[in-house]
Amino acid sequence: MANLGRLDWYDLARTTNWTPTYVQEDELFPPQMSGSMGIPMPAWESYDEPYKQTYPEYVRIQREKDAGAYSVKAALERSKMFENADPGWLSVLKAHFGAIARAEYSASTAEARMARFGKAPGMRNMATMGMLDEIRHGQIQLFFPHEHCAKDRQFDWAHKAYDTNEWAILASRHMFDDMMTTRGAVDVALMLTFAFETGFTNMQFLGLAADAAEAGDWTFSNLISSVQTDESRHAQIGGPLVAILIENGKKAEAQKMVDIGIWRAWKLFSVLTGPMMDYYTPLEHRKQSFKEFMLEWIVVQFERSLIDLGLDKPWFWDQFLEELDYQHHGMHLGVWFWRPTVWWNPAAGVSAEERAWLEEKYPGWNATWGTNWDVITDNLLAGKKELSYPETLPVVCNMCQLPINATPGPAWKVRDFPLEYKGRSYHFCSEGCQWCFKQEPERYAGHLSLIDRFLAGMVQPMNLAGGLKYMSLEPGEIGDDAHNYAWVEKIRTDRQKDAA
């Protein structure tokens, strides 16, 4: 007997809803876990998505993907990538693996929630594969950096970071816990798969794979490409839900979830991806500035997706576009200045040539960010390295958990966005982060930022040593300038030549 064509049986096989008789529907799908908003079951059953992958296909393709990525790694283990790569590129790898690998495991629980509690059968089917994807992403992104641990302890943070109270991980965990592990299936689909994955990571991983190839790191390039192909599939889970929500009068709810997801994803992007693209990637390998990348690949694509699905641009869109000009510069300067508090070595990226590039890409950079870097550079040239380190903590935002910063210099635009809630003062970096808090204050009110913890006496002793201990940063792991200040010596030589 001939096999049926896939499309002849796919819909039937995916139709896995039934009428429960031993329990009520709300017991089978608790509203808090499904996030169903009272929308009736027949509406969920109309869910459809474009990929229509079958489980046998999934297993075969995933096996091929793994075989490809692992065999490239095995073939290139003797390639001396680690020894030959620019230190800035190694910092990209360390920051990426530490912030992402364990978050991928966490994402598998988010996918599992959709696979179990999503009321739409097609969504459950997609999320089952998404769950397996994320387990794979966790495992492969822990295994790949492990080969470097013996040479460089900072690579151990691929596994270690998520179990610590290091500040960048507090930020990462706060965001991922918010959108992945503490919400119902529909919210996860909208915030994680639509806002974060469709909007940001799917495209960013394409860019990162291209950057890796440009840097000669074929192992990482293949790894990220392999991960991205999974992302592009399971990121489709959220889109079809938007249509169901809008048809059933829940546009405002969908818009809010998407807006929170976009804003939160943007903040994490500004501290991770922005510095990587505009400062860590060696100048000769930069194809686009972070802003150009965001405008071409994220903004345009996102605007189209939102409008196509019947949503509106988020209320903060203009502010978001404005922040593309400055937010990641501040995140970078903060990470570099507080460099002992990260598990990678930030590349300053402010040699004369790099500053010329920054000025070209961000007109006015020298008159703003450049003024702060001028002081830092002069201190290093004068042998006053101690002044290139902090003696206090930056105040971090009670939503994104990142330093509250903005444009310095004569155009000084830094400000706090404070809020009193039930007798406690909260500080935010922006109207966007404050708005996220106001949407569900009880959800966030109990969380203590690193500064709140410091003031509560949870960091002892109350100095840098105590801070590093609290953040589990051991000797050999704390960050320092990626190029060991070689850029300062280059500036010194250039200035001496000019003077002569």
Place this chain on the structure above:
Amino acid sequence: MALFPLTSNFQGDFVLQLLPVDTDNTMDEVAAAAAHHSVGRRVAARPGHVMRVRRQGTEEAFPRTLKVSESDLKPMECIEVIWE
């Protein structure tokens, strides 16, 4: 006298910083404490200028000899330190 944390926003700097001061400190002392974490690290000194403290969102600076305890600043409230 007691430890009193403020949030420092120093003119020309890029980031808000934790500023531990004492309730007995005058506003000039608060400005000097804030400068320790900004001036000469990321902000160039401006000889001949005086640093004044004001509450974020206001134009008028606190009197220079006013003590923190005499102001109505709240713990961790954001102050702006500006050159005059």
